[in-house]
């Protein structure tokens with residue numbers, strides 16, 4: 001067995017890529033947002049996805065979810081090429097992921113419990129009693145008080161809305177959880193608590209987490225690996241150490257710039 005190279009850590013070659021993107025091109029009209037983009041997301045990892053605002057992090061997420069069309073390339077999820085799937089196979093895959101969109105508001109006219117039950121009603125055929133029990137389980141799982149269940153989104157704080165949206169994303173016991181900037185708008189303590197929650201859920205449920213984030217604390221504390229988007233492709237992927245050592249100007253500015261954590265601490269970690 002050859003020795004592992006730093007570019008391709010030993011474990012990566014043996015890990016199952018639950019998402020495999022190759023040569024992806026996405027654009028709108030005259031504009032190309034990404035081209036020749038390759039990305040693997042491994043089972044059981046928390047992948048932090050970074051990049052300057054407007055580089056296409058949300059577009060990539062939506063392209064993987066099949067919500068924006070691609071111009072070229074392949075996307076495999078759970079080993080299946082998502083192109084040309086029958087509607088039934090497509091639904092089967094969609095049932096295995098949960099999504100918390102960047103501006104993914106809850107349905108404002110529905111209570112938290114009803115919001116959590118939306119995907120359940122779409123995919124499962126269960127009695128109302130069972131749906132209620134399942135929804136309460138998800139609501140407690142994300143650390144919300146049971147009495148939040150009957151509240152409307154307008155009656156919740158920003159942090160509670162994020163948790164309720166997470167409960168909805170977990171409604172169908174997904175294997176992959178997509179989170180687009182889940183901690184934006186939260187104060188640092190709220191963001192830290194949300195990160196801890198994600199890490200705990202990842203461990204206990206064995207989730208794979210694809211998390212777009214600008215939050216350096218999240219990247220340092222909960223992400224197993226980080227991928228950075230720039231110039232329409234992945235400019236670097238690896239551990240936080242890889243990012244800290246990168247000479248790429250944007251990565252340097254982001255991870256070692258004024259707003260970054262102390263480089264000393266990061267190097268010592």
Ligand SMILES: Nc1ncnc2c1ncn2[C@@H]1O[C@H](COP(=O)(O)OP(=O)(O)OP(=O)(O)O)[C@@H](O)[C@H]1O
Nearest residue numbers: 028033051052053054055056057058059060102181
């Ligand atoms: N449906 C669309 N039609 C046309 N252009 C779009 C569409 N969706 C996104 N874009 C453009 O694609 C680019 C990437 O957008 P995207 O939302 O993916 O950025 P982002 O990296 O998620 O940024 P942020 O960090 O601010 O969330 C932007 O210039 C945006 O205006």
Ligand SMILES: [Mg+2]
Nearest residue numbers: 057058059102
């Ligand atoms: Mg975005």
